[in-house]
Amino acid sequence: MSDLTSTNLSSYGTLLAENQRLKKINAALIERVEAGSAFNAAPYAAFEHSASLAEQVRERTEALSVAMGELRQTNQALKQANLSRTKFLAAVSHDLLQPLNAARLFTGALLEQPLQGELKHLSESIHRSLQDVDSLLGTLVDISRLDAGVINPDISIFPISDLLDNLAAEFTQICDMEQRHFRYQSSSRVVSTDLVLLARILRNFLTNAVRYTTPSSRIVLGCRRRPNSLEIQVLDSGIGIADDQLEHIFEEFRRIQPESGLHDRGLGLGLAIVDKIAGMLGHQVRVMSIKGKGSLFSVTIPLAEPQLNTFPALQTESSDQQLLQNSEVWVLDNDPAICIAMVSLLTSWGCKVKTFEKSARLSKELACYPQGPDLLIADYHLDEHESGIEAIQRLRGEYAFQSAVLMITANHTSSLRQRVRSLGYRMLNKPVKPLKLKVTIAHLLRQVT
Incomplete structure (x- = not known):
């Protein structure tokens, strides 16, 4: 065409x-x-x-x-x-990601159980298979949205630690499961970029580092200061890339041939997505690699001046598990499977959980407990053409509760992201990764304690 x-x-x-x-x-x-x-x-x-x-x-x-x-x-x-194509993306975002979202939550809850032997092996296999489906489907949606031009950068100023700390917590657990050694060097710098799109770039780097390394390999996430900019680096001691392949790795459907014992479950689109996003943001991407020794992927982003009173000080003395223990978490979602999965997963983390399939039922609960929970998790698409944002804003007007709010949605638009952020809420896209959900909940609970 x-x-x-x-x-x-x-x-x-x-x-x-x-x-x-x-x-x-x-x-x-x-x-x-x-x-x-x-x-x-x-x-x-x-x-x-x-x-x-x-x-x-x-x-x-x-x-x-x-x-x-x-x-x-x-x-x-x-x-x-x-x-x-827009209609297809909308259908994929909701109709396909919704059951996958429930499945990821269920397997996350299953992995929290003290399973042994064959049951443990089967649950981990299911988890990896769903992880592959999540990655492949997410990659296809991403490349389609980039080609359709429906992604608009949402530039903001934030401490890079807000992103890197969460990524490090997430991939520390992933590397533990995959038997890789993960090391992270934090940074106090403040940057100016699109946080979500930058996260997509770094997740692709880190996912490839796990995919193309063998057990006991090292993976490092860190930063280097450059003139007026910050270079974020992902270094691994994996299989490396031959010189004649380096110039082609950012092409669509180009995959590195893995060594025996490694299974490349990707489509060869991850680095093509990185290249498109980096070009959209005007960020430089760099790669260095030695065959058989490992690789270094990096992206350079502009530094910014810190904005006063914008970022709360992080309280890192409490572990995520301690914050989650006995915390009151309510879930508003019109999908019964999601509600059941959320109860299983959040309860396994020590949370006290209540679920509501309709905002009217949540309203009745708030009439009895007007202070609300520590955290309210809401789906963006509810019944009767009501959004999760509209429901929460209406209920806050009636009961004035001050709970932290986490919005779950298949909508990736920057306009929705900006609206959620302007209200002081956080947002996660479907399908929700259990580890990412846990880190995000802990971060929100820190802010209300």
Whole structure:
């Protein structure tokens, strides 16, 4: 479709230029005939030549009209294709991610149980398989959204530790499960970029580091100060990349051939997504690798001045588990499977959990306990065309509770992200990763304690 558009635009430009040129020649000839200058000896021949040029102008004008009509038809076809792609992305985001979200929560709860032997092995296998589905589906949605141009950067100023600390907590547990040694060097710098898109870049780097390393390998996440910028690096001691492959690794569907014992379960789109996002943000991505020794991937982002009274001091003396223990967490979700899965997972972390499938039931509970819970987790898409944000804002107006709020949604738009942030809430996209959910809940509970 894009090739057809380019061809039509090229034809349109060529015809337009030729038409203008012929008009200029025709006008000049007519002017000379009327002035009786260059063609005094043969005015009829000059007139005949001018008439011939006029006929060529008419023919080119007709061809130009045809090309413009074809271009309009092509543009209409492109609009229809983009509309279909938008509808597909919406269907994938909700209809497919919803059951996958429930499955991830259920397996997360299962892994919290003290299983032994074959049951433990089976639960871990299910977890890895769902993780693969999550990664593949998320990658396809990401590349489609980038190609459709529906992603708009949401630039903000924040301490890089807000992102890196959460990523480090998440991948520390992942590396423990995958038998990799993970090390993290924090930074106190403040940066200016899109937090969510930067997180996508770094998650791709870290996921590849786990995927292309063998057990007992080292993975390091850290930062280096550059002039007016910060370079975030992911270093691994994995299989490395051959020199002749380095220039191709950011191409779509390009995968590194893994060594025996490693299974590449990706599509070869992760680094293509990194390249597109980095280009959108104007960030430099760098890669260095030695075959058989390991690789270093990095992204460089601009530094910013800290904004006073914007970021609360982190209280790191309490562990995540201690914060979760006996905390009151309520869940508002119209999907019964999600409610059941949330109860199983959050209870295994020590939380006291109540679930509500309708905002009216939550309202009745708040009538009895107007102070609300420590944390309220709400799905964005509820029944009767009500959003989770609308429900919470309405209930806060009635009961004035001050609970921390976590919004769960399949909507990836920057406008929703900005709205959630402006209200002081946090947001996670479906399917929710249990480890990421745990880290986020702990972060929110720190703010209310």
